[in-house]
Amino acid sequence: MQADVNPFSLLGNRGDVTESDNVMKKNGPNPDEHGLSRLVDSHGRIVRYLRLSITDRCNLRCIYCCSNARQTCIPHPQVLRYEEMARMVGIMARMGVVKVRLTGGEPFARKGCDDFLFMLHKRFPDLDLRLTTNGTLLEPHIPLLQQVGVKVVNMSLDSFDRDTFARVTGRDMLPAVLASLDKLLAAGIKVKINAVAMRGINDGQMDDFVHAARSMPVDLRFIEFMPMGSGTLWNENTFWPASEIRAEAEKRIRLLPVRDDLAEAGPARMFAVAGGQGRLGFITAVSCHFCGSCNRLRITSDGNLRTCLFDDKEYGLRDMLRNTTVTDAQIGQILSQACAEKPIGAELLASRTKEAVASKQMVGIGG
Incomplete structure (x- = not known):
């Protein structure tokens, strides 16, 4: 199933690259007055994007996120306080991060998400503040998203x-999800x-997706x-590769x-739908890797830095944040050291010796 490819040649460099980035790659990062420097890993990938999970709690039990394993939520005292999360955002913003996406679990399942x-x-x-949500609790919060300038919402559907x-x-x-979707579009928020x-689950519903x-x-x-995750339902029978998904879509549309543009570049390969209002995209996380342009880090809700989705190695930040x-x-030094050790996810996927590439479930990592 794995393609014999160089992950750095795929899709080109699709990160937000500027001339100053190219200079930084050549000359190395320059620390600011507080000793914080830009985040560049050993492969020359520049980190500009943080995915911050604010909770592992969710009101849904999606089969690809929670797997078959019994979910045990992180005890509340171990979850980062909002002030601690804001401090991390501030540190990483000074180190070059320009986009932050709040994830979960479901962000609005945590009390105080609006205030945060x-x-x-x-x-x-x-x-550039964004949000990933399952949409079930979202509708009453849409005016808030407009107020704080959230221009893009990712909805799991x-x-x-x-x-x-x-x-x-x-x-x-x-x-409830469809009602939230309608209200987001009416509010002018990109979805x-x-x-x-x-x-075997949603592969027979291409007509609905195309519509x-x-x-x-x-x-x-x-x-x-x-x-992903212990007890995963993933196997070769449930895996539906992007090449086949695209072929199925192209039976119906051109x-x-x-x-x-650079601000929207990401892992999805996007296509306009001829004669339609929207676009279709394909994120080939398994069949055709895009590691060469990865520009993100993740922080879990209990304060662990994760440099690669497929790597179970985590760097604890919570105790540092709580130590005055x-x-x-x-x-920042810990962030820089961890970033320097950021692996190539495609290599981890190809070398796995068990069904799951990572033992931690997605609900605990952050979507």
Whole structure:
């Protein structure tokens, strides 16, 4: 199933690259007055994007996120306080991060999420602040998203069929998600729909997906089912590769290749839908890697830095954040050291000796 490719040759350099970035690659990062320097790993990849999980709690039980394992939520005292998360955002912003996405679990399952969004917007008004949500609790918070300048929301939506949605998520809540989707579009907020593609589950619903991309101004991105987490349901029978997904879509519509501007560049290969309002995209996390352009780090809700989704190695930050003698520069040093050790996820995937590439479930990492 693995393609024999150089991960750095795939999709070119699709990160937010500027002339100053090229100079930095050549001359190395320059620390600021507080000793904080830009985050560049040993492969020359520049970190500009943080995915920050604010909770591992969720009101859904998606089969690809929670797997078959029994979910035990992180005890509340071990979860980072919002002030601690804001401090991390500030440190990483000074180290070159320009985009922060709040994830979960479900962000709005945590009390005070609205206040945290206000806090981030007030302290970092130039930050590109985004959100990933399952949409079930979102509708009443949409005016808030407009207020704090959230321009893009990623919504997890694996089926437009109510029975399939309930099968995938364990909850019959599709109407609430569709209501949130309508309100987001009415508010002028860009929506990226993320659909995990699973053979035998939602592979017979391409008509619904194509209709959504035709009739709504959304980016609908198919994500290849990844072998993540202990007890994963992933196997060769449930894996639906992007090449086959695209072929199925092209039986119904004509796809026109597009190239996002630098601010929107990411892992999805996007296509305009001829005669439609939206676009279709394919995130080839398993079949055709895009590690060469990876520009992100992750922080889990309990304060662990994760440099690669496929790597279970984590760097504990919570105790440092709660130690009043630890400075931002010392935390920045840990970030720099961890970034320097950032692996190539494609190599981890190819060399795995068990079904799952990482033992931690997605709900505990952050989507």
